[in-house]
Amino acid sequence: MFLVLNNLTFIPDSISTNDLLRLQVDAEPDFVPSDETKHDDLDISIEAYLEVFQNEHSGPVASKKLALRILSLLGAWHDHMASKKLAEGDAGCLLWAGDEKLIHMAWSCLDKVDLGDQECECDED
Numbered sequence: 001m002f003l004v005l006n007n008l009t010f011i012p013d014s015i016s017t018n019d020l021l022r023l024q025v026d027a028e029p030d031f032v033p034s035d036e037t038k039h040d041d042l043d044i045s046i047e048a049y050l051e052v053f054q055n056e057h058s059g060p061v062a063s064k065k066l067a068l069r070i071l072s073l074l075g076a077w078h079d080h081m082a083s084k085k086l087a088e089g090d091a092g093c094l095l096w097a098g099d100e101k102l103i104h105m106a107w108s109c110l111d112k113v114d115l116g117d118q119e120c121e122c123d124e125d
Contacts (some may be wrong), residue, residue: 060115067110075103 047121053066085093 010121064110064113064115068107071107071110075100075107078103 032068053062061078078096082096082100084097085091
């Protein structure tokens with residue numbers, strides 16, 4: 001603990017542990033998690049899942065099927081949101097529908113990726 005008096009710094013000879021502990025009880029937390037921390041946790045979770053997934057299902061077919069399934073879920077969610085916004089009369093429905101089309105195009109492009117001898121028979125859900 002420093003005390004500044006008349007531009008001079010005073011350093012005490014000793015610090016009471018009990019006084020510090022009493023201050024700690026009333027102190028406000030220094031750390032407040034940011035939104036970035038939440039994203040970091042999500043990234044860590046995804047990486048852990050992918051590691052387990054790749055250990056159980058090595059090779060490109062499983063990865064392609066997983067990616068196509070995720071794109072299908074994301075597209076369905078965007079389609080649902082577009083319909084909901086349309087029903088509410090919200091012009092934002094066009095943005096949701098446009099993004100759904102982009103996701104569908106990504107699905108179509110990935111579906112055409114050739115895996116050689118290990119072909120993927122993936123139906124859009």
